[in-house]
Amino acid sequence: MGLRVLRYPRIIIGGFIALATLSVMNSAYSNILETIKGELALSYTQSGALMSSYFLGYMLGQIPWGIIADKYGSKPAISASVLGVSLSTFVFGFSEGITMAVISRFLGGLLGAGVFVPSVRLVSSWFTSKERGTALGILNIGGSIGLIAASWAASFLNLSLGWRFSLRIIGLFGVGSAALIWMLLRDNESAEYGSIDLSSLPFGDRRFWILAVSQFIRLGSYYTFIAWLPLIMREEFGFSVIMTSTAMSLFNTAGIFSNPLGGVTSDRIGERNVLLLSFGLLGLIVLTLTSGTSSLIIYSSVFLIGWFINFVRSPAFTIIPNTFGAESSGSISGIHNTFAALGALAIPFSLGFIRDYSAGYTLGWVTVSALALFCSSILLLLKND
Numbered sequence: 001m002g003l004r005v006l007r008y009p010r011i012i013i014g015g016f017i018a019l020a021t022l023s024v025m026n027s028a029y030s031n032i033l034e035t036i037k038g039e040l041a042l043s044y045t046q047s048g049a050l051m052s053s054y055f056l057g058y059m060l061g062q063i064p065w066g067i068i069a070d071k072y073g074s075k076p077a078i079s080a081s082v083l084g085v086s087l088s089t090f091v092f093g094f095s096e097g098i099t100m101a102v103i104s105r106f107l108g109g110l111l112g113a114g115v116f117v118p119s120v121r122l123v124s125s126w127f128t129s130k131e132r133g134t135a136l137g138i139l140n141i142g143g144s145i146g147l148i149a150a151s152w153a154a155s156f157l158n159l160s161l162g163w164r165f166s167l168r169i170i171g172l173f174g175v176g177s178a179a180l181i182w183m184l185l186r187d188n189e190s191a192e193y194g195s196i197d198l199s200s201l202p203f204g205d206r207r208f209w210i211l212a213v214s215q216f217i218r219l220g221s222y223y224t225f226i227a228w229l230p231l232i233m234r235e236e237f238g239f240s241v242i243m244t245s246t247a248m249s250l251f252n253t254a255g256i257f258s259n260p261l262g263g264v265t266s267d268r269i270g271e272r273n274v275l276l277l278s279f280g281l282l283g284l285i286v287l288t289l290t291s292g293t294s295s296l297i298i299y300s301s302v303f304l305i306g307w308f309i310n311f312v313r314s315p316a317f318t319i320i321p322n323t324f325g326a327e328s329s330g331s332i333s334g335i336h337n338t339f340a341a342l343g344a345l346a347i348p349f350s351l352g353f354i355r356d357y358s359a360g361y362t363l364g365w366v367t368v369s370a371l372a373l374f375c376s377s378i379l380l381l382l383k384n385d
Contacts (some may be wrong), residue, residue: 154166262309
């Protein structure tokens with residue numbers, strides 16, 4: 001079954017590039033946040049606001065982009081979104097203070113919100129219910145590769161050119177990617193597109209809200225790791241720039257393998273089982289970050305965190321069309337991704353706030369662990385279909 005999804009190579013390659021580019025634009029700045037923080041004289045709370053402003057825009061863009069994908073198709077939505085987030089990254093490279101940095105990050109989130117949800121719609125229209133997890137998992141490998149590329153490219157460009165020119169170059173790369181994505185992707189002509197009756201969406205279904213809360217915790221935790229792991233490794237564990245980049249590469253390398261395997265596994269044992277077990281194990285592993293320990297254990301913990309937070313990504317979305325139907329999957333995914341973006345706005349910002357007003361990151365990591373364990377517990381309420 002896994003090889004059958006490759007019968008649509010343009011869809012796989014185009015979606016792969018789109019998610020890779022989005023990840024590069026999302027995370028490039030976080031790998032050089034220490035330099036940005038120093039040059040712009042930012043507090044930890046202000047540094048967290050850079051991530052939160054992005055996800056404020058990302059949250060506001062989810063439902064409109066989902067409706068656009070359901071009405072006009074995924075190809076125009078994804079291509080325009082990659083172009084928008086890339087131009088915003090380019091503009092971020094001209095920031096001279098916190099105001100322009102926050103505005104450009106907000107626009108990046110608003111314009112970049114049209115990649116993942118339309119990708120769910122794209123996968124739903126081309127692949128069967130037993131193939132969607134595998135297909136979306138392959139696309140999500142692009143996201144992990146993008147994170148790895150950003151962790152090294154941004155760091156080394158920063159050393160030679162400074163953070164501003166680094167972000168401008170990365171933004172221009174994204175513009176070129178948007179053109180390539182437009183040429184590769186196509187919408188399934190047999191899929192239904194048109195206006196969505198929002199009153200028909202399953203707001204009264206308990207499963208809708210359980211999955212919405214799990215999305216809040218999933219993406220909030222994910223971007224907490226992306227934003228704050230580099231800083232904690234530098235400040236609390238004393239890692240060098242190269243050691244930190246190596247650790248983040250392990251985090252993202254884990255995603256290369258766990259993204260597709262999470263999709264394949266969910267196609268076989270069910271999305272609910274994958275989500276429940278992965279969040280439970282994630283919550284336990286995060287606690288290893290609360291105490292100083294050897295580099296080997298830190299590297300291992302970062303790899304495992306990367307594994308489980310990426311393992312849940314595909315099933316967290318393929319459960320939507322498999323539960324509520326493919327026709328409204330774009331709109332429902334957009335609403336759920338709004339909750340995800342709210343988590344990505346709130347949780348990284350909260351960790352920065354906690355760090356400013358406490359002696360370290362310990363309380364923040366305990367909070368992230370508790371959220372993951374809570375997510376695992378509420379998923380028990382879903383029927384194991």
